[in-house]
Amino acid sequence: MKKAGAKVEITHFGVFPTPQGVISNGRVTDPPKVALAVKEALSAGGIQGRDVCAAIAGGEVIVRHVFFPRMPREELAQAVRWEAGAYIPYPVDEANIDFDVIGTGNDSSDRLEVMIVAAPKSLVASHVETMELAEVRPLFLDIQPIALCRVFCDSEFEDAKFFVDIGGGTTDLVYSEKGVLRFTRIVNIGGNTFTEAIARAKQQDFARAEELKRKATLLETDEEQGEIYRDPETMEALEEVTRKLAVEVRRSIDYCNAQARVRSGQESAISEITLTGGGSKLNGLREYLEAGVGVKVTVGDPLANVTFARTSPFAEDLLNYGTSLAVAIGLAFRGVDER
DSSP states (O other): OEEETTEEEOOOOOOOOOOTTSEETTEESOHHHHHHHHHHHHHHTTOOOOEEEEEEOSTTOEEEEEEEEOOOHHHHHHHHHHHHTTTOSSOGGGEEEEEEEEEEOSSOTTEEEEEEEEEEHHHHHHHHHHHHHTTOEEEEEEEHHHHHHHHHOOTTOOSEEEEEEEOSSOEEEEEEETTEEEEEEEESOOHHHHHHHHHHHHTOOHHHHHHHHHHBBSSSSOOOSSOOBOOHHHHHHHHHHHHHHHHHHHHHHHHHHHHHHHHHSSOOOOOEEEEESGGGGSBTHHHHHHHHHTSEEEEOOTTTTEEOOTTSTTHHHHHHHGGGGHHHHHHHHHHHHHO
16 A cells, blocks of 8 residues: 555555464464465565564453553553553563553543553464565554554544454454544454354355355345345354354443443443454344344445555455455555554
């Protein structure tokens, strides 16, 4: 991507499937295979540059908001590392820890509100090793929820924003308030969970179950054009997974609403969910979640604030992948800003 006036322009685009079983809870378990996939994606897009922006995710990535007395940044860094031990479930000396000052306390300007981010060094190292094997150089490592907010949130946005980002293995539940990341939670339900449920119900292998999922729908009636697969066993398997996801989303929304009331003393109810990620493409998922959670659900378009040549050879693929690209575009935004 490059700057193009008020927007940024996608100049090259490449994608390659992540091999099955090479990432577990955000950790790259087979760096050589993932590195090869990265190389294939770069080659497919004709991408020559080797400076990259990457993100980590998974249940071991911790994000917490903590208040500290106002102090110089050098002292704050030491205080953050000391305080982080109370929030992370692994030893501090085995963690990569970073922080950002995001504001002051509502009750006093002498208190700093600090967002602390921590991840196991071994998890971070698995990504760095992968990039080294892919012969690319990371400019930075972000976390996926922040990259997501960068795409959809304005720093002056007044309302609460809640995202359900469905990846292959997990779903990120992300809450942002006035452009500030307030909450993130990882749910162990992803696109592959739906596929595996179909595989069990239909006694099919993963590849065949994936084909069925792409044709299936959660709706009894569907006005979408194209081939729709309505098999009772498949629909029941998909509904079971979706019900579990809806419960987790509802619980997280209730928690975020309660925390917002504590912070501001006012009602700040989440009135809309933005659905993103490759797993969000399941036919009928938006409607099913909307009914199950009781909150309006819209599908996010990460291409809304970027531009690209409609006549370019990758334009059709770019539009087809759509919501799958939110994290990648969020990372590229930061990369463009920092160069």
